[in-house]
Amino acid sequence: MGDVINDVLVQAPWPLALGDDNPAVIRSRPGGSAANQAAWLAELGMDVVFAGRAGARDAEFHRRELARFGVEPRLAADESAPTGTIVVLVGPDGERTMITDRGANLRLGPADVPAALLDDAALLHLTGYSFFEPGPRAVVRGLLAEAGRRGVPVTVDPGSAAFLAAPSIGPAAFLGWTRGAAVCFPNVDEAAVLTGANPPPAADPAAMAAVLTGYYGAVVVKLGADGAVYAAGDTTPGRVAAVPAAVRDTTGAGDAFCAGFLAAWLDGASLAAACAAAAETAARAVSSLGGRPGG
Incomplete structure (x- = not known):
């Protein structure tokens, strides 16, 4: 469950000239971190239900786009x-910079995500965006409690270092809300916020991963072109290299990484093998435009 978004992708051939005209290629694509992850998971052969909220005008479009990859969409249509x-x-x-208006996502309600969605579920996957505003946060915390009662494991992608560091959230609150998740997938900036470490590049990803295993069953710190570091329990953190790729657009690369990991992990792969599968999926993602497969 989580955000579904209309992405407006602006590709500039060179750094922007502030205060002047800038040529660019502009395309619209369906997006949203959680919706992207659902699309990648389904494309990788997983049985996926996605729950979220979209505006009534294009809710059917987003249902079709998710279904195109094999996702079962449970999208509420917001009239307001x-x-x-x-x-x-x-x-x-x-590299991408994002300017965000979360729209109908902020009006997610309990009726949009009924507990019955967890019937026969092998996993509940969440992104940090569901925790960053009071309305969605209340919904997701209720679903987390229900998952706990049912014994459904939870995984979480923190999603945004800027939002994690905001005074209204803060790392301690986020760690408290998500503590006990089976796997957490911060990128290096998010891991630095969550652990209070020096910001990159001074931060040590392996050390941060080890610290965060005090809160989560396993931690995978995404390092972009440098691959990923993973840790679990008292074992020495491991590392996987990124898969070489012709980088066109990094939008959704972290989403694809999470999906690649989860598809392999749910199929019984080890932590190291799941990270290697994740790197393969991320390489596919950065080679195309937008956050979904085949963009």
Whole structure:
């Protein structure tokens, strides 16, 4: 469960000239971190249900887009708020900067995510965006409690270092809400916020992963072009390299990484093998435009 978004991708061939005209290629794509992860999971052969909230005007479009990959969409249609929108500025190196209006995602209610969605579920996967505002946070914490009662494991992708560091959230609160998750997938910036470590590049990803295993069953710190570091329990953290790729757009790379990991892990792969599968999926993601498979 989580955000579904209208992405407006702006690809600039060179750094922006502030205060002046800038040529760019502009495309619209369906997005949202949780919705992207659902699409990748289904594309990888998993049986996936996605729950969220979109504006009534294009809710059916987003249902079709999710179903196209094999996701079972449970999207509520909001008559009062539009689907969330993100303007994604993609630089010449493929790195992206996001300007976010979460729209109808912020109006997610308990009726949109009934407990029955957990019937026969092998896993509940969440992103940090569901915790960053009071309304969705109340819904997701209720679903977390229900998952705990049913013995359904939970995994979480923190999603945004900027939102984690906001005074209204803070790392201690997020760690408290998500403590006990089977796997947490921060990127290096998010891990630095959660552990209070020096910001990158001074931060030691392995040390941060080890610290976070005090809260989660396993931790995978995503390092972009440097691969990933993983840790669990008292074992020495391990590392996997990134898979070489022609980088076109890094939008959704972390989402694809999570999906690649979960598909392998739920199929019985070890932590190291699941991370290697995740790196393969992320390489596919950065080679195309947008956050979904085949963009």
